[in-house]
Amino acid sequence: MQKLPPTRAAAGSIPEAFTESPFAYGAFRTREVQVGTVGLGGANPIRIQSMTISDTMNTEATVQEAIGLIEAGCELVRITAPRVKEAENLKNIKARLVELGYNTPLIADIHFLPAAAMTAIEHVEKVRINPGNFADRKFFELREYTESEYEEELDRIHEAFKPLVVRAKELGRVLRIGTNHGSLSDRIMNRHGDTAMGMVESALEFIRIAEYYDFRDIVVSMKASNPGVMIQAYRLLVARFLKEGMNYPLHLGVTEAGGGKDGRIKSSIGIGSLLGDGIGDTIRVSLTEDSIHEIPVARKIASYFDPLRTASYTLQNAPARPAILSALAPVYNSTFKYYDYKRRESDTVGMIGGKNPIRIGLRNTLARPAFLAKGLDFVAGPQGTDGGDFPLITFQDILDLSIFEPEDLDRVVPQVRARPGAIVSVLCNEEELTRSYRMVAAELKRADLKNPILLLARYNSIEEALYQTSIHFGALLLDGIGDAVAVGLKHADPSDGEPLLDLMLDLLQATRLRLSKTEFISCPSCGRTLFDLQETTARIQKRTGHLKGVKIAIMGCVVNGPGEMADADFGYVGAGPGKIHLYRGKELVKKSIPSEIADEELVKLIQEDGMWVDPQA
Numbered sequence: 106m107q108k109l110p111p112t113r114a115a116a117g118s119i120p121e122a123f124t125e126s127p128f129a130y131g132a133f134r135t136r137e138v139q140v141g142t143v144g145l146g147g148a149n150p151i152r153i154q155s156m157t158i159s160d161t162m163n164t165e166a167t168v169q170e171a172i173g174l175i176e177a178g179c180e181l182v183r184i185t186a187p188r189v190k191e192a193e194n195l196k197n198i199k200a201r202l203v204e205l206g207y208n209t210p211l212i213a214d215i216h217f218l219p220a221a222a223m224t225a226i227e228h229v230e231k232v233r234i235n236p237g238n239f240a241d242r243k244f245f246e247l248r249e250y251t252e253s254e255y256e257e258e259l260d261r262i263h264e265a266f267k268p269l270v271v272r273a274k275e276l277g278r279v280l281r282i283g284t285n286h287g288s289l290s291d292r293i294m295n296r297h298g299d300t301a302m303g304m305v306e307s308a309l310e311f312i313r314i315a316e317y318y319d320f321r322d323i324v325v326s327m328k329a330s331n332p333g334v335m336i337q338a339y340r341l342l343v344a345r346f347l348k349e350g351m352n353y354p355l356h357l358g359v360t361e362a363g364g365g366k367d368g369r370i371k372s373s374i375g376i377g378s379l380l381g382d383g384i385g386d387t388i389r390v391s392l393t394e395d396s397i398h399e400i401p402v403a404r405k406i407a408s409y410f411d412p413l414r415t416a417s418y419t420l421q422n423a424p425a426r427p428a429i430l431s432a433l434a435p436v437y438n439s440t441f442k443y444y445d446y447k448r449r450e451s452d453t454v455g456m457i458g459g460k461n462p463i464r465i466g467l468r469n470t471l472a473r474p475a476f477l478a479k480g481l482d483f484v485a486g487p488q489g490t491d492g493g494d495f496p497l498i499t500f501q502d503i504l505d506l507s508i509f510e511p512e513d514l515d516r517v518v519p520q521v522r523a524r525p526g527a528i529v530s531v532l533c534n535e536e537e538l539t540r541s542y543r544m545v546a547a548e549l550k551r552a553d554l555k556n557p558i559l560l561l562a563r564y565n566s567i568e569e570a571l572y573q574t575s576i577h578f579g580a581l582l583l584d585g586i587g588d589a590v591a592v593g594l595k596h597a598d599p600s601d602g603e604p605l606l607d608l609m610l611d612l613l614q615a616t617r618l619r620l621s622k623t624e625f626i627s628c629p630s631c632g633r634t635l636f637d638l639q640e641t642t643a644r645i646q647k648r649t650g651h652l653k654g655v656k657i658a659i660m661g662c663v664v665n666g667p668g669e670m671a672d673a674d675f676g677y678v679g680a681g682p683g684k685i686h687l688y689r690g691k692e693l694v695k696k697s698i699p700s701e702i703a704d705e706e707l708v709k710l711i712q713e714d715g716m717w718v719d720p721q722a
Contacts, residue, residue: 121344121438126426127382127540132414133383134147138279138323141208141209147354151388151407151410152180152387153178154356157170157185161191162190162191168198175207182209183389188218192222192225193228195228196227212229213225213229215232215233226276232281236262250296255292258292266311274318280323280324282312282324284307284308284327289307301334304329304341305327308327324356325353325354326355330361337445355384358372358375358389358390362390362391362392363642364639367611368393368394370571370579373579374580377406377575377580381410381580382580383417389403427512436550437543441546442584443584449586451558452556454527456496457557457559458555458557459557464482465480465482465483465613467591468484468593470599474493477495480619481606482496484498485497498528498559502527504521505531506529508537509533527556530558530559531545542558543586558587559588559591560577560586560590560591561591562574562592563595567601570592574592620653622651622653623649623650624656624657625642625645652716652718655716657675658688675711683699689714
């Protein structure tokens with residue numbers, strides 16, 4: 106076999122910044138690929154997709170579910186095809202949808218079996234393969250690869266992937282190279298570790314094979330259950346794309362985000378932060394709920410960024426950046442960590458900043474004594490506000506910096522120096538919150554000022570606060586900016602205090618910067634799932650939800666099993682009808698337990714590890 110061309114950027118090297126300016130929106134300009142009737146990437150809007158949860162062999166159920174998704178606004182429908190027989194039945198599903206007047210493109214989701222992919226490519230417009238398990242079985246083996254052994258591995262996957270690439274090119278199909286944090290191959294794990302860089306290298310191995318055959322109808326994804334890892338991986342990928350002259354469209358998603366409010370917060374942090382950086386062409390919100398509930402969440406997140414994307418592609422020339430932003434960009438790029446996490450260094454003012462945990466406050470909202478147990482730290486309000494049992498940080502203690510134009514930055518340093526010991530906050534347009542706080546943080550760094558930063562905002566409703574704080578506060582916190590968070594409503598009511606406090610606690614839980622409850626990693630249902638994922642997840646959450654800081658993965662099948670759980674402490678994985686595998690980390694410790702006793706066995710496992718506490722009465 107002819108060898109692939111050498112890597113154009115040194116494997117494993119950390120690229121430069123993924124964006125020219127962290128202070129101005131600019132879409133990462135990708136090539137357009139045509140997925141059936143739908144253009145993806147390029148100047149197209151952010152495309153919304155989801156995945157059916159029906160058994161793929163049940164043609165009518167899958168068709169009806171797909172129709173429900175399409176009518177809810179889903180533009181691309183993904184269907185699992187774990188074996189050749191499911192891949193073959195995609196032909197019947199496609200035919201039935203066309204018969205009913207639906208031409209929405211279908212995507213086959215493939216794990217492990219190249220033969221299933223080769224069958225699926227004949228019937229659907231796009232096939233997703235996971236480079237971590239396409240023609241690879243994961244054994245969690247520790248071994249050193251010599252250069253020649255590594256080349257042999259690459260030759261092996263080349264042979265396995267080549268037929269799919271060639272056939273996709275012949276048929277005009279699209280391939281998604283979908284890397285998952287928890288299912289990297291042993292080859293990648295041993296060379297790069299369980300890292301964002303490993304995720305990028307895993308995708309690049311397969312991209313180079315496709316390019317060798319001049320095939321570029323490719324979409325790429327870097328999914329993880331941890332929004333921070335996911336953001337780092339996509340940023341690294343874009344930086345490598347820029348270095349290597351690649352511009353493939355990007356599919357965004359936080360995998361195993363969970364359900365309810367937690368799933369929406371995690372998805373908004375991961376997807377929204379990247380869309381705000383101009384990264385992402387299509388999105389899927391993965392909720393442990395019926396798939397139809399994913400569509401309005403995805404549409405809501407996309408709605409904040411589609412106008413920016415359209416404007417970015419419409420402008421022939423980007424507007425000239427003010428000199429101060431050009432000067433600040435290198436400061437920000439060299440200080441704040443795009444590809445890992447490091448909290449900004451700050452002085453201590455009262456309970457805020459320095460080595461203190463990120464503090465949680467409420468703005469202009471009545472706090473109750475019960476909030477002490479939940480974790481409220483302070484109340485922010487005007488002089489004379491009754492903070493009750495909580496410290497009051499008055500608006501006089503907070504230096505609100507008005508940043509509505511870049512020129513406003515000229516006043517930042519004089520104002521801060523005139524108020525030594527002040528807690529700094531930013532007053533700006535809501536949609537500019539991330540960029541405005543970034544500008545202030547960079548300007549403070551340039552002046553060697555270490556005042557703590559309070560992320561402070563008000564919104565019209567709880568729902569708006571959920572999405573906007575997840576997108577903006579989430580992005581800033583994961584960049585290392587923010588020593589305290591506080592949110593309020595513009596038309597406050599005393600009853601708003603508890604949901605706003607819960608939102609701030611859940612936000613810090615999702616970023617993993619302050620844990621206040623159990624972390625659940627639960628996959629969305631699909632046709633591979635071996636038990637009722639929603640009912641099981643709710644049951645386990647009720648039993649173990651009081652275990653602060655413990656991470657429990659609930660996975661519907663062995664495909665989304667030990668690999669996809671990534672960094673969970675314990676795993677509950679479907680192993681077959683009525684059978685459950687239990688994991689400690691990635692180690693299988695209890696095999697094929699009857700589902701009737703699996704919950705109790707999970708509790709025993711947590712107890713054996715000394716991580717169980719009895720719930721408070």
